[in-house]
Amino acid sequence: MGNILHIISSARGEASNSIMLGNRIVEKLQQRHPGKELVTIDVTRQPYEQLHGELVTAYRTPQPSLTDAQQRLLQVSDEAVAQLMAADIIVIGVPLYNFQMPAALKAWIDHIVRPSKTVAYKDGMPAGLLSGQKAYLAIASNGIYSxxxxxxxxFAEPYLRYILGFLGITDVSTYRIEGAGMTATRDTAVAKGLASVESV
Ligand SMILES: Cc1cc2nc3c(=O)[nH]c(=O)nc-3n(C[C@H](O)[C@H](O)[C@H](O)COP(=O)(O)O)c2cc1C
Structure with missing residues (x-):
């Protein structure tokens, strides 16, 4: 039985709508799958450095040829990949920042998309190496985008659906707390978003 992996990427801690929504999804999943282990990763607190030359070279170096320095460089990414592969359910909290996901969440993506580990190339065509996993996106925004x-x-939801599919994760559901910054929907946005999780 795989874990539930909850990725959080809000800078707002306890005030965060995406974390609240993700937690509600996790609660529902734990009710349905009691005993499943929950692993929560706050990507704003992880050392997912921006990709640079040495790291990209290490990504593309076959395992037996890696130097000790390259293996050390890959440790953070290897751990992120292992956490992803140990999960059969992934809940990703997404605060919408400037119409996209936070840079910290993109950094996590850049550490889990790994040649030969999560994606392979056959005849020049990519093939995701993950399968059978279910993903939930918990998106929070001040505006309404659904x-x-x-x-x-x-631009966050289509990108996340595409990149997860690129890795082989095609079963993706989206839940939202949206309109939290708009006069007409401010008072109802959170309750409406949390209520939608009943369908999980
Ligand atoms: C830097 C920044 C950029 C934001 N950009 C957008 C945006 O493009 N569209 C939008 O609807 N809300 C935007 N917001 C509002 C957030 O999406 C909203 O506060 C949301 O609740 C954040 O998620 P969180 O509560 O999980 O932190 C932005 C907030 C911040 C801090």
């Missing part, structure tokens, strides 16, 4: 005029401008 429908209406702003719906083309949430």
């Amino acid at each position: 429908e209406g005029p702003m719906s083309p401008y949430d």
Whole structure:
């Protein structure tokens, strides 16, 4: 039985809507799958450095040829990949920042997309090496993006669906607390988002 991996990426701690929504999804999943271990990673507190030349070279070096220095360099990424592979359910909290995911969450993505570990290339075509995992996106935003005029401008959800699919994770559901910064929806946004999790 795999773990539940809860990735959080909000800088707002206890005030965070994406963490609250993700926690509610996790609670529902734990009710349905009692005994599953929960692993929570706050990517804002992890040393996921930006990709640089040595790291990218190490990513592309076959395991037997890695130097000791390259193996040390890869430790953080290896750990993130191991956490991902040990999970069969992944809940990703996504605060919408400037119409995208936070840079800390993108940094996590850059550490889990690994040649030969999570994605392989056959005849030049990518093939995700993960399968059978279920992902939930818990997205928080001040505006409304699930429908209406702003719906083309949430670049986080389509990207996350694409990159997860690239790795082989194609079963992805989205839940939202949205409109929390708009006069008409401010008072109901959180309750509406949390209520939607009943369908998990
Ligand atoms: C740097 C920054 C950029 C933001 N950009 C957007 C945005 O593009 N669209 C939007 O609807 N809300 C935006 N917001 C509001 C957040 O999405 C909102 O506060 C959300 O609740 C953040 O998630 P959290 O509560 O989990 O931290 C932004 C907030 C911050 C701090």
